Amino acid sequence: GAVVSQHPSWVICKSGTSVKIECRSLDFQATTMFWYRQFPKQSLMLMATSNEGSKATYEQGVEKDKFLINHASLTLSTLTVTSAHPEDSSFYICSSYHRGLYEQYFGPGTRLTVT
Amino acid sequence: GNSVTQMEGPVTLSEEAFLTINCTYTATGYPSLFWYVQYPGEGLQLLLKATKADDKGSNKGFEATYRKETTSFHLEKGSVQVSDSAVYFCALSGNTGNQFYFGTGTSLTVIP
Numbered sequence: 001g002a003v004v005s006q007h008p009s010w011v012i013c014k015s016g017t018s019v020k021i022e023c024r025s026l027d028f029q030a031t032t033m034f035w036y037r038q039f040p041k042q043s044l045m046l047m048a049t050s051n052e053g054s055k056a057t058y059e060q061g062v063e064k065d066k067f068l069i070n071h072a073s074l075t076l077s078t079l080t081v082t083s084a085h086p087e088d089s090s091f092y093i094c095s096s097y098h099r100g101l102y103e104q105y106f107g108p109g110t111r112l113t114v115t
Numbered sequence: 116g117n118s119v120t121q122m123e124g125p126v127t128l129s130e131e132a133f134l135t136i137n138c139t140y141t142a143t144g145y146p147s148l149f150w151y152v153q154y155p156g157e158g159l160q161l162l163l164k165a166t167k168a169d170d171k172g173s174n175k176g177f178e179a180t181y182r183k184e185t186t187s188f189h190l191e192k193g194s195v196q197v198s199d200s201a202v203y204f205c206a207l208s209g210n211t212g213n214q215f216y217f218g219t220g221t222s223l224t225v226i227p
Contacts, residue, residue, distance in 0.1 A: 006158075034215070041220075041222070042219070042220070043204065043217050043218065043219045043220045044159075044204070044217050046215070049214075093158050093159065095215070102147070102166075103161075103164070103208075104208070104215055105161075106151070106158050106159040106160070106161075107158055108157055108158035109157065109158040111156075
């Protein structure tokens with residue numbers, strides 16, 4: 001149990017287009033999900049905290065108008081990278097907080113390449 | 116505030132060597148401590164965890180003990196294998212378990 005999936009696992013898009021990444025908790029409900037970004041050979045950087053039914057909380061320095069987060073249900077959060085640029089190329093990882101187990105479960109990540 | 120300081124890598128070991136990756140933390144309250152492993156091109160997988168002082172987390176031959184007196188959670192394995200080559204992240208979560216704080220990661224390469 002406690003599986004988190006992400007879709008797509010990798011995506012290539014052209015500069016200026018928008019890309020949506022889905023994060024699903026497959027077998028538990030998650031009122032809180034997190035979005036991280038990871039640059040090559042670096043640690044995870046928390047981008048935002050996504051709460052079901054309310055606006056996401058963004059970390060300092062993260063553009064909320066560029067990285068749109070929607071947590072429409074207890075099992076799904078989406079991250080949309082709007083007007084993507086090459087510098088947005090990165091590995092995006094989501095996690096879901098399992099309240100019963102007091103633990104976060106991570107998705108496998110989505111590699112975004114903007115050309 | 117909460118933070119994690121992790122031994123910098125990269126670390127290169129021969130197969131069957133002993134592994135230690137140091138991790139120390141700063142936290143308010145009573146955090147839980149974790150080690151995650153990331154294989155190339157993949158997301159993070161929980162390796163082990165400890166939720167209170169003196170707890171020992173263990174999995175796949177890896178161990179780490181929650182030491183409150185030294186605010187440490189060092190990862191150890193007695194005999195590493197080539198398949199252990201990955202990046203290892205130390206992390207802590209605050210009292211509510213929601214907010215995670217990660218170390219910078221330590222890359223481990225095990226050579227035959």
